[in-house]
Structures are given as structure tokens and as C-alpha cells.
Amino acid sequence: MTEKKRRKLLSLSVFTALILFAILLFGEITGFAADSSMILKRNIEQNLSGAFSSYNRNGADGTESMLLLNEQWAYCMEPATELNNLTANGTRFYLQENGNGVKWLQNRYGWSFDKINNLTKAVCYAKSYFGSDWVCNYVLTQNLIWSEIKDHEDYNQASRYMLTNTKKYTCAHLDSKAKVDQAIAEVWKKVSTYNTIPSYTGQTISADAGEKIWIVDKNNISDQIEFVNLPAGVQVAPAKGGLTVTTNASFAGKSITLNYRKKGLPTGGGVYIYAEGSRQKVALWNNVINPVSGSVRIVFKRTEYLQASYRARDQVAQSFDIHIEKTDADTGEVLAGAEFEIYKDGEKMATVKTDETGRASYHWRGNILYTNYFSSTKKVLDFGSWGTAYQSAKDEVIGKVKIAVEQLKSQTAYTWKVVEMKAPDGYELNPEYWEQTFNLNTHAVEVQFSNTAPGSLKLQKISENAELVKDNVCYTLEGAEYGIYASQEDALADQNRIDILRTDADGNTNIVTLHAGSYYIKEITASAGYLLCNENDGETVMDGIHRAVVTPKETTQIVCTEVPGTHTFPLTLKKMDQELSEPFAVRGNMSLQGAVFELSYYMNVNGKTEDTPYHRWYFYTDEDGKITIGDSSCFLKNVYTMQDGTTLKSDELYTDADGQIFYPLGSYVLKEVVPPRYFQLKGFMCFSENADKKASVTDGLKMLIKQRANGAEAELYGSNDQKFEKLETENITVNAYDSPRKGSICLYKKDSKGFKHPLEGVIFEMKGVQTGDVYTGTTDAEGRIEWKDLIPQTYQITEIKTKEGYHLLKEEIEVTLPLEKSLEEWEKSDADLSKAVYDEVTKMYGFYDLTYHIDNAAEFSMPVTGGSGKMPCVFLIIGMVAAGTGIFLFYQKRRERKWNLN
Numbered sequence: 001m002t003e004k005k006r007r008k009l010l011s012l013s014v015f016t017a018l019i020l021f022a023i024l025l026f027g028e029i030t031g032f033a034a035d036s037s038m039i040l041k042r043n044i045e046q047n048l049s050g051a052f053s054s055y056n057r058n059g060a061d062g063t064e065s066m067l068l069l070n071e072q073w074a075y076c077m078e079p080a081t082e083l084n085n086l087t088a089n090g091t092r093f094y095l096q097e098n099g100n101g102v103k104w105l106q107n108r109y110g111w112s113f114d115k116i117n118n119l120t121k122a123v124c125y126a127k128s129y130f131g132s133d134w135v136c137n138y139v140l141t142q143n144l145i146w147s148e149i150k151d152h153e154d155y156n157q158a159s160r161y162m163l164t165n166t167k168k169y170t171c172a173h174l175d176s177k178a179k180v181d182q183a184i185a186e187v188w189k190k191v192s193t194y195n196t197i198p199s200y201t202g203q204t205i206s207a208d209a210g211e212k213i214w215i216v217d218k219n220n221i222s223d224q225i226e227f228v229n230l231p232a233g234v235q236v237a238p239a240k241g242g243l244t245v246t247t248n249a250s251f252a253g254k255s256i257t258l259n260y261r262k263k264g265l266p267t268g269g270g271v272y273i274y275a276e277g278s279r280q281k282v283a284l285w286n287n288v289i290n291p292v293s294g295s296v297r298i299v300f301k302r303t304e305y306l307q308a309s310y311r312a313r314d315q316v317a318q319s320f321d322i323h324i325e326k327t328d329a330d331t332g333e334v335l336a337g338a339e340f341e342i343y344k345d346g347e348k349m350a351t352v353k354t355d356e357t358g359r360a361s362y363h364w365r366g367n368i369l370y371t372n373y374f375s376s377t378k379k380v381l382d383f384g385s386w387g388t389a390y391q392s393a394k395d396e397v398i399g400k401v402k403i404a405v406e407q408l409k410s411q412t413a414y415t416w417k418v419v420e421m422k423a424p425d426g427y428e429l430n431p432e433y434w435e436q437t438f439n440l441n442t443h444a445v446e447v448q449f450s451n452t453a454p455g456s457l458k459l460q461k462i463s464e465n466a467e468l469v470k471d472n473v474c475y476t477l478e479g480a481e482y483g484i485y486a487s488q489e490d491a492l493a494d495q496n497r498i499d500i501l502r503t504d505a506d507g508n509t510n511i512v513t514l515h516a517g518s519y520y521i522k523e524i525t526a527s528a529g530y531l532l533c534n535e536n537d538g539e540t541v542m543d544g545i546h547r548a549v550v551t552p553k554e555t556t557q558i559v560c561t562e563v564p565g566t567h568t569f570p571l572t573l574k575k576m577d578q579e580l581s582e583p584f585a586v587r588g589n590m591s592l593q594g595a596v597f598e599l600s601y602y603m604n605v606n607g608k609t610e611d612t613p614y615h616r617w618y619f620y621t622d623e624d625g626k627i628t629i630g631d632s633s634c635f636l637k638n639v640y641t642m643q644d645g646t647t648l649k650s651d652e653l654y655t656d657a658d659g660q661i662f663y664p665l666g667s668y669v670l671k672e673v674v675p676p677r678y679f680q681l682k683g684f685m686c687f688s689e690n691a692d693k694k695a696s697v698t699d700g701l702k703m704l705i706k707q708r709a710n711g712a713e714a715e716l717y718g719s720n721d722q723k724f725e726k727l728e729t730e731n732i733t734v735n736a737y738d739s740p741r742k743g744s745i746c747l748y749k750k751d752s753k754g755f756k757h758p759l760e761g762v763i764f765e766m767k768g769v770q771t772g773d774v775y776t777g778t779t780d781a782e783g784r785i786e787w788k789d790l791i792p793q794t795y796q797i798t799e800i801k802t803k804e805g806y807h808l809l810k811e812e813i814e815v816t817l818p819l820e821k822s823l824e825e826w827e828k829s830d831a832d833l834s835k836a837v838y839d840e841v842t843k844m845y846g847f848y849d850l851t852y853h854i855d856n857a858a859e860f861s862m863p864v865t866g867g868s869g870k871m872p873c874v875f876l877i878i879g880m881v882a883a884g885t886g887i888f889l890f891y892q893k894r895r896e897r898k899w900n901l902n
Contacts, residue, residue, distance in 0.1 A: 115148075117290050118191055118195070119144075119145070119148055121191050121194060122144055122187050122188060122190075122191050123144060123145065125187050125190045125191065126140045126141040126144050126183075126184075126187050127141055129183065129186075129187060130171075130173055133171065135171050136171035136173045136174055139180075140173075140174060140180070140184070140187075143174075143180050143184060144187060147184055194262060194264060194292060195262075195292050196219060196221055196292075197219070197221070197225075197262065197292055197294050198217040198219055198221055198222050198225065198242075198243075198260075198294070199216070199217050199218035199219045200215050200216070200217055200242075200296050201294035201295070201296065202294065202295070202296070203296055203297070204296075204297040204298075204299060205296065205297065205298050205299070206298075206299050206301065207245075207298050207299070207300055207301075208252075208301055209247055209248065209249050209250065209251035209252040209253075209254075209300040209301070210248050210249035210251075210252075211247075212244055212245070212246050213244070213245040213246075214242060214243075214244055215242050215243050215244075215245065215296065216241065217240075217241055217242040217243070220240050220241055221240070222238040222239055222240060222241070222242055222243045223238055223240045224263050225238055225260040225261065225262055225263060226238075226260060226261060226263050227258055227259065227260045228259050228260065228261060229259060230258065231256050233247060233248055233250065233251070234246070234247055234251075234256060234258070235247075236258060245258070245298065247300070251300045252300055252301065253300065253301070253307065254300050254307075255297060255298065255299040255300065256297070256298050256300075257295050257296075257297050257298075258295060258297075258298065259293065259294075259295045260293065260294060260296075261291040261292065261293040261294075262291055262292035262293070265291050307377045307378065307380060308377070308378045308379075308380050308386050308387075308389035308390040308392075308393055309375060309376065309377040309378075309390075309393060310375065310376050310390060310393035310394040310396075310397045311373055311374070311375035311376075312373070312374060312375075312394075312397045312398065312401055313370055313372060313373045313374065313401060313404075314370070314371050314401045314402075314404070314405050315368050315369065315370050315371075316368070316369045316370075316371075316405060316408050316409055316412075316440060317365075317368055318364075318365065318367065318368070318412075318440060319363075319364065319365050319366070320363075320364045320414070320438065320442070320443060320444070321361065321362070321363050321364070321443065321444035321445075322342060322361065322362045322364075322416065322418065322444075322445055322447060323359065323360075323361050323444065323445070323446045323447070324340055324352065324354065324359065324360045324361070324362075324418065324446075324447045324448075324449060325358055325359055325446065325447070325448045325449070326338045326359075326360070326424070326449050326450070326451070327358060327448070327449075327451075328427075328450065328452075328453070329450040329451060329452045330452065330453070330552070334354075334356075334357055334358025334359075335354060335358050335424040335427065335451060336355055336356045336357075336358060336424065337353065337354065337422075337424040337425060338353065338354045338360075338420060338423060338427075338449070338451070339351060339352070339353045339420070339421050339422035340352050340353075340354075340360060340418050340419065340420055340421065340449075341418075341419050341421050342362045342416070342417075342418060343416070343417040343418075343419070344364070344414050344415070344416055345414055345415050346415075346417075349362070349364065350362050354424075369412065369440075371401055371404035371408055374397045374400040374401055374404065375393075375397060376392075376393035376394075376396040376397050377393060378390070378393045408440070409439060409440040410439050410440075410441060411439070412439060413437050413438060413439040413440075414437065414438065415435065415436070415437040416435070416436055416437070416438065416445075417433060417434065417435040418433060418434040418435075418447050418449075419433040420433070420451075423451050424451060426453055426553070427451040427452065427453050428451060428452050428453070428513070428515055429451075430449055430450070430451055434447045434449075452515065452516060452552060453516075453553045454513045454514060454515060454516070454550075454552065454553075455513075455514060455515075455516050455550035455551050455552050455553065455554050455555070455556060456511045456512060456513050456514065456550070456554070456555040456556070457484065457501070457512050457514055457519065457521075457548055457550055457555070457557075457558075458501065458508070458510070458511045458512070458555060458556075458557050459482055459501045459503070459508075459509045459521065459546075459557065459558050459559070459560055460507050460508050460509070460557060460559050460560070461477050461480055461507035461508075461509075461527070461559075461560050461562055462477075462507055462559060462560070462561050462562070463475070463477070463507075463530075463561075463562065463564055464561050464562060464563045464564065465563075465564055468564055468566070468654060469529070469564050469664075472529075472603050472614075472664060472666075473603050473604065474529050474603055474604065474605055474664060474665040474666050475527075475528065475529030475530065475564050475664075475665065476505065476527050476529060477504075477505060477506065477507035477527055477530075478503055478504055478505040478507075478527055479502070479525070479528065479710075480502070480523060480525060480526055480527040480530070480562075481500050481501070481502050481523070481524050481525040482500065482501040482502075482509070482521050482522065482524065482560070483498075483499075483500060483521070483522050483524045484497065484498045484499045484500070484501065484512060484514070484519050484520075484521055485497060485498060485519065485520045485521075485522065486498060486517075486520070487520060488520050488542075488545060488547075490520070491520040491521070491522040491545045492522075492543075492545070494522065494524060498514070498519070499512045499514070500524075501521070503527060511555060514550045515550070516551055516552045517549070517550060518547060518549050518550075519547070519548050519549075519550060520545050520546070520547055520548075521545065521546040521547075521548060521558060521560075522544060522545045522546075523544060523560070523562075523711075525710060525711065526562070526710040527710060528710055529565055529665050529707070529710075530562045530563065530564055530565060530710070530711070531562065531563045531564075531565055531711055531712075531713065532544060532562075532711040533546075533560050533562050534563070535560065535561060535562075540558075546558050546560065564664070564665075565665055565707050565712075565713065565714040566654070566662040566663060566664055566665070566714055567662065567663050567665075567714040567715070567716055568630050568660065568661070568662055568663075569630055569661075569662070569663045569705070569716065570730070570731045570732060571628075571629040571630070571670075571716075571731075571733070571734060572626060572627070572628050572629075572731065572732070572733050572734070573619075573626065573627040573628075573629070573670070573733075573734045573735075573736055574625060574626055574733060574734070574735050574736065575592045575595050575621045575625030575626070575627075575676060575736050575738070576592070576625065576735060576736065576737045576738075577590070577592075577737070577738070577740060578683050578684075578737040578738060578739045578740075579739070579740065583735075584624050584625050584626075587740070587771055587791050587793070588678075588768065588770045588791045588792050588793025588794075589677075589678060589770065589793045589794070589816075590676070590678040590679065590740055590791065590792055591623075591676050591677040591678070591841070592621055592624065592625025592676050593620075593621055593622060593623045593624075593625065593676060593677070593841075594620055594674070594676050594677060594840075594841040595620065595621040595625070595672060595674060595675055595676040595679070595736075595738070595841075596618055596619070596620050596636065596640070596672070596673050596674035596840075597619050597620075597621075597627060597670060597671065597672050597736070598616055598617070598618055598648070598669075598670070598671055598672075598673045598700075599617045599618075599619065599629065599669075599670050600613035600615070600616050600668065600669045600670075600671075601613055601614050601615040601616070601617075601663070601664075601666055601667075601668055602614060602666055602667040602668070602669075603666050604666060605665055605666060605667065605704060605705075605706040606667070607667050607702055607704055607719065607724060608667060609667055609702065613669075614666075615651040616649075616650065616651060617635070617636075617651060617653065618635075618636035618640065618648050618649075618650045618673070619634045619635055619636060620634055620636055620674075621634070621676060622634055625676070629661075629663075629670075630660075632653060632661060635650065635653065636648065636650050637650065642673075642674065642840055643838045643840060648673065648674075663705055664705070665705050665706055665707070665714055666704075666705060667702065667703070667704055668702070668703040668704070668705065669700045669701070669702055669703075670685075670700050670703065670734065671685075671697060671698060671701075672685075672697040672738070674840045674841070675738050675840070675841075676738065676841060677839060677842055678740060678741050678791075678818070678839065679738040679739065679740055679741060680738060680740070680741045681697065681698060681738070682696075682697070682698075682738065682739045683696070683697045683736065683737040683738040683739050684696055684697060684737055685697050685700065685701050685734060685736045685737070686701075686734070686735055687701065687718050687727065687732065687733070688729075688732075688733040688734070688735055689727065689728065689729050689732075689733075690718065690725075691735070693721065697736055697737075697738065701718060701719075701734060702718070702719045702724075703716060703717060703718050703719070703727075704717040704718075704719075704724050716732060718732070740791055740792070741792065741818075741837065741848060742788075742789050742790055742791055742792075743790050743792070743817050743818055743847075743848030743849050743850070744786060744787060744788040744789070744790060744848070744849045744850070745766065745786070745790060745795060745797075745815055745817065745850050745851075745852070746785070746786040746787075746849075746850065746851040746852070747777075747779070747784070747785045747786075747797070747851075747852045747853075748779075748782070748783050748784055748851065748852070748853045748854070749762045749764075749779045749783040749784075749785075749854050749855075750783050750853065750854070750855050751806075751855055758779070758781065758782045758783025758784070759779060759802070759803050759806070760779055760780060760781050760782075760783060760803075761778060761779060761801075761803060762778065762779045762783070762799065762801065762802050763777070763778045763800050763801035764776070764777055764778075764779075764785055764797055764798065764799055765797070765798050765800050766787060766795050766796070766797045766798075767795065767796050767798075768791075768793050768794075768795055769793060769795065769796060770793040770794065771791070771793060775787050776800075790817055791817075792817050792818055792848075793816075793817060794814060794815070794816045794817075795816075795817060796812045796813070796814050796815075797812060797813040797815060797852075798812045798813075799854075809854070813852065813854075815852070817848065817850065818837070818846030818847055818848045819846060819847045819850055820836075820839070820842065820844040820845060820846030821844060821845065821846075822843070822844055823845060826845055833845055835847065
């Protein structure tokens with residue numbers, strides 16, 4: 001296969017892969033809904049076979065099945081109406097004889113209470129018929145209920161069955177209609193067995209007092225009953241075939257009724273109800289099942305005497321009235337519109353509102369209370385004395401009832417409470433409440449409440465230096481919070497705070513309604529840019545805590561004058577020669593004085609410096625190369641115009657009343673804009689405490705003056721790489737290093753014949769006048785010597801060895817580097833100033849690369865080192881070359897000299 005075919009095949013494969021990836025990706029995006037539907041459908045198909053199925057006269061019908069979707073019950077056939085705990089329009093239905101729940105069932109289906117009660121018993125048996133097999137119990141219970149709803153009662157809900165012949169939920173007991181019917185019949189047998197009562201039920205039996213009586217039970221179930229509320233002095237012993245009753249002789253001439261009920265009351269759930277959020281459940285219904293009960297009456301024969309008896313009780317009608325009167329605490333004027341809540345033993349009974357007379361009333365009428373029954377029996381030996389005996393018994397009972405009534409009144413007590421919930425318009429809510437306990441002997445009380453008209457309090461925050469913060473986004477009056485306290489101690493500890501005042505953008509707070517009186521206000525959260533209030537006048541405000549007096553119906557305002565956060569910027573800049581390690585050291589004619597640095601200010605505390613500065617200040621170094629930012633002695637006050645036309649003009653410094661310079665919160669950049677004399681605007685700056693993090697002098701150092709948190713003192717942060725760190729030293733030092741501007745000196749040594757013949761091997765010595773540095777050089781074949789990397793200073797050049805036949809220069813050549821003049825002077829010389837360097841400090845144009853042409857006459861008979869008064873003519877041509885091009889000056893010394901530009 002050729003290389004060309006391989007590449008073509010590879011391209012096709014890549015293209016195909018991209019197409020497949022796009023298809024898959026598109027399918028993932030567009031096919032989600034379809035996939036979800038498929039999953040839902042699949043779940044339905046899979047779980048339908050594992051669900052209940054329903055059965056009616058027409059056979060199996062799955063439309064009302066219980067359905068599982070993702071393991072959650074989605075639908076289940078249940079009885080159409082809740083048979084227990086039925087609630088409609090807030091009314092609870094009770095399944096008890098003559099109860100409204102029973103009446104509802106009777107009205108709907110025509111059922112008797114006995115049928116309802118028996119169905120309840122049957123459901124309880126069905127609920128546990130199959131032991132712990134809840135599925136079978138569940139289905140059997142429902143089918144039993146449905147089987148009782150006949151066609152003539154509710155056609156749509158009649159004769160339905162639930163079968164369990166499926167995979168997931170199975171019940172072998174009920175997998176056919178025949179088994180369901182059989183199970184239902186067995187349940188009803190249990191009900192019938194339970195409903196069977198002893199044969200003596202309802203009979204009246206005659207007996208003698210003081211003897212044991214045997215009462216026969218032909219149904220043989222007396223061992224399944226229990227007696228309730230037996231009369232005192234009667235013992236009963238039930239057995240399977242009957243029961244034994246034992247009394248004493250005191251029962252002679254009396255009759256008693258023995259009440260019993262069937263034991264073995266069905267337990268468990270009764271009927272199905274719906275519980276929101278879960279499947280339908282079986283509710284316990286034991287409390288509404290009427291157990292099978294009955295009674296048998298025994299009449300004892302009179303033997304020795306008759307009895308005259310009297311039995312009675314009395315009732316107490318509960319009542320209590322509360323009358324409320326509302327007035328102004330200062331004027332006594334009645335107040336309408338106050339709302340009060342009335343409580344009895346902690347339960348809210350009512351809400352009342354005072355009318356135009358300032359009054360409100362609550363009338364309570366409680367349930368009737370009854371005393372216990374009291375009775376008295378007197379012996380009567382003959383009928384003639386029965387009336388006297390009866391009156392004696394009555395008087396005795398009435399006396400006891402009266403005492404019981406008084407005890408009932410005194411011992412039945414309630415605690416009443418009255419709480420004001422809404423004050424009349426313009427008044428404070430009364431925080432006190434009335435609470436007392438009374439028994440039934442007290443029927444009415446009067447309660448008096450009074451209100452005080454409240455006052456209000458607000459605060460205005462103003463800046464101590466409005467001019468500083470004007471239009472400065474680093475400062476805002478908004479967001480300051482002041483706590484309100486009842487005492488100065490609470491204010492100092494910031495405890496028991498009553499309320500909070502919060503300032504808006506104009507420094508005004510919300511208005512707080514307060515009781516009349518004295519309050520203390522303390523700033524707990526300062527707004528951005530400000531220190532926490534620390535005012536102190538010794539009277540109304542001490543240590544930043546203001547005292548305010550609130551009077552009724554008036555708004556008290558206090559003014560808080562707060563100090564904006566500033567910084568003295570204790571920064572000292574040291575200008576240095578980049579090539580020297582010693583501070584403030586200079587060489588030659590260079591100087592560290594006169595360098596100009598720009599301090600730019602930006603109104604933000606996040607270090608952003610992309611926009612135009614809000615302020616610029618310019619400072620220049622002193623003779624030691626130092627600038628102190630907080631000292632105005634180096635502040636550039638006048639307008640300074642640079643050679644390129646740029647104007648440097650400082651904005652006014654911020655100063656306080658004592659003349660101390662300070663700086664506002666914000667972002668700052670300190671950079672060099674003018675280097676000192678004979679230095680280049682090229683070098684680096686750093687904080688002395690972070691010397692390893694450097695920035696170029698033209699980019700400068702970034703700094704922030706900001707607060708760690710609102711209310712805190714302003715602190716200075718420095719950065720070289722956009723990460724700001726707090727400058728920890730007390731006096732910040734910045735070291736700024738510049739590179740010195742250097743030059744070169746080049747000599748050409750030739751003979752005197754038109755400078756056409758270079759002199760090789762001539763040795764010159766050059767000495768720096770200021771530094772004492774010594775340089776030597778020997779001319780090459782072109783007669784050339786060049787010394788490079790020279791700092792600005794004055795140099796003295798001496799010819800110390802010349803060629804044979806030539807004389808040494810008599811005098812030294814003195815050269816000052818750079819060669820500089822004013823613009824006017826250079827323009828007269830027709831010099832090319834594009835090769836010159838302008839020095840902003842000296843205001844001169846200077847050339848840093850100089851070339852000298854020197855010639856000697858070859859006329860001497862014997863060379864003399866050092867020369868004499870007969871020294872031949874020396875032509876000296878001085879040329880200044882910048883970037884490969886020189887300007888040569890020819891001048892004449894003692895005799896004619898000429899200069900030109902090279």
C-alpha cells in the first residue's frame with residue numbers, strides 16, 4: 001500500500017469515528033426522554049405479573065389492580081369510602097351506637113348498628129386470620145368488607161374480590177374465589193361463636209339472701225364471661241355449666257342485677273383507611289366494638305324488715321367573667337383598639353378588643369359539674385313508720401350533698417391569664433400580663449391595663465472628613481450597625497441588646513420604637529472604610545457610647561461623627577546604583593538626587609490599577625537619594641514638564657489639622673518616572689523585607705491601604721506578583737536600583753600628514769579623575785584604542801609611549817563623559833542630536849560615545865618624553881559617536897586646529 005493510500009485511509013477512519021461519536025452524542029442528548037419512556041413501560045410489563053389482581057362477577061379485571069412502578073405502590077383497589085375515622089368538613093365520625101359515623105353508614109347502605117358492630121368484629125378476626133401472612137390477611141379483610149356491600153346497596157361497589165395468584169405477592173389460601181368465600185364463612189363462624197351468650201341472660205331469679213345460688217347455663221359458656229360493677233357484698237364464680245352467686249343476709253328484701261360481658265374481645269385492626277404518603281392501612285377499631293353483654297336479675301325475699309332509702313346528688317354551673325379596662329398611663333384617657341388574649345390553664349379561650357369606652361369583656365360558661373351520689377337507708381319495721389324513716393334518710397343525704405357542693409366549688413379552680421397582644425395605635429404594647437387562680441366561688445373580676453405612648457430613636461452617621469470620602473468608593477456610610485442597650489454596662493459588654501440601628505447610604509438609620517427613657521447606643525459593626533465610633537465628650541458620649549433620652553410620641557436623633565480609616569504611609573525610598581552594594585554610594589559625576597517617583601492612587605481595595613488613577617503625587621530624591629512619602633520636603637509642588645512634553649503635576653496632599661500627611665484607603669502604585677543624573681530608567685524595586693520579590697522601576701510596586709475588617713485600623717500591604725501581604729515592619733523601606741548610563745572613549749593616533757597614516761604601538765594611559773580608576777591601551781594597526789563601559793566622570797589621557805621618531809604629547813588630554821551642552825549650544829554646532837541622550841535632571845543633551853583623532857609632526861631630531869616648549873603641533877579631533885555613528889570635533893591648540901563630524 002502506498003503512503004498516499006495509507007494517509008487517505010487514515011483520514012477516512014478518523015472522519016468515520018467523528019461521525020459515529022457525533023451520532024452517539026446526539027443520541028445521548030435526544031434519546032433521553034425515549035429511553036425513560038421505555039424504562040417505565042418495561043417496568044410496567046415486568047411488574048404487572050407480580051401485582052394483585054381483582055375479581056368480580058365478570059371474572060378477572062386488572063384495571064383496578066395494585067401496580068408496582070420502580071418498587072413503589074402506584075395503585076391499589078380499596079374500599080371506596082373510609083369506614084373509620086371518616087372526617088368531612090372538620091367533623092369526625094364515630095362508629096358507636098347512635099354515633100354520626102354509624103348513621104352515615106346506615107343512611108348509605110341501610111345497615112343496622114348490630115351489622116356494623118359485627119362487621120367490625122369480623123374484620124378484626126380477618127386481620128389476623130392467617131397469622132403473620134399480611135398479604136393474605138390484607139386481601140381477606142378487603143374481600144370480607146366488599147362481600148357485605150350488596151347490589152341493592154351500591155351497585156358500583158358490590159361483589160368484588162381480591163385474589164392473590166400472582167408471582168411476586170402470593171397467597172395459596174386465597175388463590176380462587178371458592179377459597180375466598182370459604183375463608184369469609186369461617187370468619188363469620190368466629191363472629192357467631194363470640195356472639196353466643198349464656199342461656200340465663202335476661203332472666204329474673206328469686207332467691208334467699210345469705211345462701212349460695214347456682215344458676216344453670218344450658219349453652220355451657222359461662223366460663224367465657226366476666227362480670228362488671230358487681231354490687232358490694234356479692235361474689236360470683238362462673239363455670240362452664242353455670243355460675244354460683246354468694247350474698248349475705250343484708251340483701252333480704254332487695255334485688256340486684258348482675259351485668260356481664262363476653263371475654264375474648266377481637267383484637268387487631270378493624271377496617272381499611274387511607275394514610276397519605278403510604279399504602280392504605282388497617283386502623284385499630286377495638287375501642288368502638290361493643291362486646292357481647294347481658295345481665296341476670298336476682299330478687300331476694302324479705303325476711304325481717306323493710307327499708308326506706310333516699311339517694312341524691314347536686315350540680316354546679318361553672319361561670320366566670322373577666323372585664324378589662326384600658327387607659328393611657330399618663331392621662332387616664334380610655335383607649336380603644338387594644339387586643340387581649342384570654343387563657344384558662346394555659347389554653348387560649350378567646351381574643352377580645354376594647355371598644356370606644358376602653359372596655360372589653362369575656363364571659364365563660366363551663367360544663368355542669370356534678371357531685372357524687374349520696375344515699376341513706378333506714379330500717380322500717382312497719383309500714384306506718386316508713387314516711388318518718390324516709391324523711392330522716394333524705395335529710396341526711398341533703399346535708400351531705402350541700403357539703404359536697406361547697407367542696408366541689410372550692411376544690412375546682414382554674415388559672416386565668418390576660419395578655420395584651422396588640423396595643424392601641426400610637427401606643428406601646430404593655431409587656432406585663434395579668435394571671436390569677438380562682439375557684440368556682442368567684443364569678444367575675446375586673447382587670448385594668450394601661451399603655452404608655454412610645455417614643456422612637458434614630459441615628460445619623462457622618463464622616464469626620466467629608467472631603468476625603470466624597471465620591472470615594474472605598475468609604476461608605478451604609479451598613480454600620482449600632483446596638484441599643486438599657487445601660488452603659490450592657491453597651492460595653494454588648495449584652496442584652498434591645499434592638500439594632502442600621503445606616504443607609506446617606507448615613508441615616510431605621511427608626512426604632514422604644515419605651516420612654518434613657519438608652520445607650522454603641523457601634524457594633526462599622527461601615528466599610530470607617531473605624532468604630534470612639535467619640536468622647538464626657539457627657540452625652542463616652543468611649544464611643546452615646547446616651548439618648550427617648551420621650552413619648554417624639555423621635556430622638558443622635559449624630560455619630562466617625563473617623564474614616566487612613567494611614568500615614570511610613571515609607572522611605574532609597575535610590576541606589578544597581579552595580580553597587582553600598583547604599584547611597586555613587587561614582588564619578590553621577591548623582592542619586594533628582595530622581596522623580598510617581599505615587600498613583602486608585603479608589604479600590606482590591607489592587608486593581610488598570611483605570612486612570614484618581615490622584616497622582618510626585619516626589620524627588622534628596623542628595624542622599626531618599627524620599628520619605630510622609631514628608632512634604634521632597635514633594636514635587638510645581639509643574640514639571642519632561643523633554644517629551646509629559647507634564648508632571650502633583651495633586652494636593654491629604655493633611656490633618658496638624659499638617660500631618662495621611663493617605664486614604666485604596667490601591668497604590670509607586671514607580672520611577674525620571675532617573676537621577678546619568679542613570680537609565682532601567683532597574684528594579686523591592687521592599688526591603690521582601691528583597692527576593694522584585695518589580696521593574698517602570699512597573700513599580702503595588703500597595704494597598706485597607707482594613708482587615710470594618711472598624712479596624714488601616715494597614716499597609718505590599719505586592720510584587722498580585723499577591724498582597726501585610727508589611728509587618730513599622731517603617732517600610734523600598735530599595736530602588738537604577739542602571740548607570742555608560743559610554744566609551746576611542747582614540748585614533750596618526751601622523752601629521754592629513755591623518756592618513758595610523759601609528760601602531762603607541763601606548764596611552766587614561767585615569768578617572770573622580771574614581772582614580774586607571775586604564776591603559778596600545779594603538780592597533782589602525783592607530784586605534786577604545787575604552788568601553790565607562791561611567792560618567794572626567795578622564796585624563798596621557799601618551800606614555802610613542803613610536804620612534806615621534807614626540808610624546810606634551811599635555812594631557814582631559815575628557816568629560818558625557819560631552820553635554822544645552823539644546824541651543826548644540827544647534828549652533830549643527831550636531832545630530834538624534835544620537836545624543838537627554839538628561840531630565842541636567843536638562844542637557846549629552847553624547848556618551850566619544851572619538852579623538854590625534855596627530856604628531858615627525859620633525860624632531862630626538863624624541864623627548866614629556867615634550868618641551870618646542871613641542872610640535874598636535875592636532876586633536878574629538879568625535880562623539882552614538883550607536884555606531886560619531887560626532888568629531890576638531891579644534892586648534894597653540895596653532896591652527898580644525899574639527900569636523902565623523
